Amino acid sequence: MLPDDDRRDAAEQVLSRLGTFDMDLAQVERVRARCHRALDRRGRWQRLAVLAETPLYRGVLEPTLLAAVSGVYLFEVVSRALGLLGL
């Protein structure tokens, strides 16, 4: 019978060269597809974020949008105030 130390060393040698298991092929491809979809979704958001950093958006579109939203809000506030005053 092997002494404990030898048995332990032999076991660790076996452990270091144990073979690998793998998922079945269908599962492998399903997970790959799911991860690619997640990366793709993330990529789309990243592209939008990049677009938001362009000079055209920063210099023209963003101020125009802000002015339009502010204008609509201001118009609504003034209209309601005039309505309450009966004018």
Place this chain on the structure above:
Amino acid sequence: MSREAGPRVDPGVERATDVLLVERLRRGDPGAFDEVYEVYRARLFSFLARLGCRRDLAEDLSEEVWVRLVTHARRLAPDTHLLAWLFTVARNLYWSHCRSRRVEEAHSAELASLWTVAVRHPSPFEDAVATEFERQVERALASLPPPSREVLLLTAEEGLTPSEAATVCGVTPEALRQRLSRARALLAGVLREDTRGPHA
């Protein structure tokens, strides 16, 4: 199930490759994901299969690890050691699962089913000379408490250094060395009992 260990990459080369892969992953490159998936998929799955002794659980947890990799890819540190990162997430998911389901007991009987899906089928000769002790070690490993199994898998099977394994397990290197020493003693004890057999 392969009888030989898969090709282990030199740690230095692995690190250098990791830096490039992490950089590409951070940019959301699907090709980088495919490379990481091919290199580490079987190792990660084997780790989870042996840790939990259940194929279905290993499949679920592996999938979750890969999804987490792509959802966290942008936040990966440039010097991330991918294998350690993947194993850290995997073992955290496994222990969360154990806490929520209280399924820490060994399912060694189910380990046999793992042998049905093989990376490479061994020859009859390889089977004859290598199987018995290997199976004995697999059985002994499956019968150990999960914390001991985990530390043996990370160090002896995956070849992580004690400090890398300590990072994965979230303990100090000293605590890991103690845990590893206990795990080795337990494994030797189980193998000794197994060798004696029920009639010894």
